[in-house]
Amino acid sequence: MIVEAGNQLLHVHTLNVSRGGAKVGLTKPLKVGTLAQLYFHRLNEPPLDVPAMVWRTDPDGVAFLFIGNNQESLTPASPS
Secondary structure, X not given: OEEEEOOEEEEOXXXXXXXXXXEEEOOOOOOOOOEEEEEEOOOOOOOEEEEEEXXXXXOXXXXXXXXXXXXXXXXXXXXX
8 A cells, every 4th residue: 555645655564444444553653634535545446545644643653544535435236
């Protein structure tokens, strides 16, 4: 995953992802409230670009809260 925050592009390891947010391993902490764009590259699926905000920082990484109307893009498509 790539995190774009301000003028920074950070390649990070995803620790956890849910419909409402994601936690990533970051060695360089970001301030709570920082706005970011998260770029998920998924195997055999289209990439996801999701706006997010730093929700909290923990010793093992940073938790992002997805913002905006992303629920449709984060929900797996039903088989047709």
